[in-house]
Amino acid sequence: MTSAVDCVGLSKRYGRHWAIQDCDLSIPRGRVVALIGPNGAGKTTLLEILAGLRAPTSGDIRIFGIPIQERTATLPRVGFLAQDRPLYSSFLVRDLLTFGAHLNPAWDDAFARDRLEHLGIEMGERLARLSGGQQAQVALTMTLAKRPDLLLFDEPLANLDPLARRDVTRALLDATALNALTVVISSHVVAELVGVCDYIVILQNGHVQVTGDIDDLLERHVALTGPREAVDSLDTSRLVHLERSGDVARVVLAGSGTVADPRWVSHPMSMEELILAYLQAPSASALPGPERALA
């Protein structure tokens, strides 16, 4: 089955600055993907290219097998929630739904109305007068109501108060539970994506550092704790990240084999720990083997 997203050699340059360089990415259908990376890593650029807002400088990008240049075919299948959740602030809620209905043939108006009613958001309310959390819910509804197959969320929880963050996270969880949707959520805050996602893409400096199923990745790494002195006995070719605090050292190693030295004790690794290890080791990478050619 074709992947939801397939990128080969994706690059994007703004003037002389390369926002993304030579990225290979293959996101299977139905995954909920955490797109992680520090600010400026290229997450927004990547999502905007997938959403059809920006053209890549080079590379072959396909959405469900369709080349990204064929916008009429890809746009109906992609739902994009941009950073800062842009809305027409002078519109009423119902105006925005009318806007959605006119610009999307597959618009599910009943779904949109039900969802907003359920959230207590009035049709006659002016968008500018809604709270940040309510605006986020409206923007989310706009994305879902066009019935896309691929959802792209660019930092959906940014600038929300804790209560709103919880509500939107819950809404994202509900959305991801909808059958056969592929979802990509970008964030530079790792913690909020734990428990929501089952696939990871880590971007650093415009390069893809890690991609893979979380379960798969966790199986292919070990996390060990041991005394500082034992560091020398480690196989450095497997070392992803080393952290020393006081007398104790914690390491993350690639490869599932254990270490001979008995001083090292393995402990179960969380997704967060794995991600943090890679974020702190930009030169390390965990990518799938030689990529098969695009069909």
Add this chain to the structure above:
Amino acid sequence: MALVAAVFGLVILVTGLPLHAAVARFDPACLNGSDLSAACYQLRVTVQDQFAPTSAAIILIGSVLPAVLGIFLGAPLVARELEQGTYRLAWTQSIGRERWLVTKTVVLVVALALLAVTIDLLVGWWRAPLDTLEGTPWAAFDAEGVAPLATTLLGFALGVAAGAIARRSIAAIAIALATLSGVKWMLISFARTYLFAAPLTTSWPPGARPPIATVPGWFFDLYPVSATGQRLSSADLVAVVQRTGAEDPTRGMQLAGVTWTQVYQPAERYWPFQSIEASLLVVFAIGLLAVATWWIARRT
């Protein structure tokens, strides 16, 4: 926009009823130009002088207002989306950015057209008595007929294209205003007078009645011609007349063999010229909208 039309309508009504009443009292013969008596002439001049300032104002508003509104509607169409970042919402909807632009354009053009037609008809009603007296509506060329409708569309299209390319609403408004003014200036200063069709000329000796006195048309250049057929400037004319030694300037011109020449466009060319101008402006407008669509399609 409905408010604008309503206010303008009120102004038209209030200032136009006295004009219509005044001309209603005219003899039909005086009205259609067949009465050549001094009394009729006096009557016509009085009415025209009385309402000239208001007429000028009405024509000015009628020719400028819809076009400027067109610019103000067109400029932010693309530019505002880019300035506010809402293009990230609009251009990711299923139908795509090209159809989005077409849809938005159609909606705005329909609204703009309704306003422009309303203002056009209101001006037409107001000017009707004077147009009849003058024998042709040419004096209100920019505010009656199809020309102002085409100008409004062009203003809108200029706004949209400038906004798409400059990406700033204010800059787009400035560019569109400047360009439209330039186009208008070209039309008024030489296109309608010399370009669309070569104008006609007619000559007569000084003191005689101009043969075109009762021929309606757009009279835009009147100059003296010497006995040898050369166009004379005012200074030349004064010199020539002084050389004859005559006291009366008219007698002096007759002695010197000077004739008057009038350059004009006859009234029957009014509608052909309206059509030519409207067609040119509409084609230009459509071209600009196509450019704007192409421009945003390739934008990365």
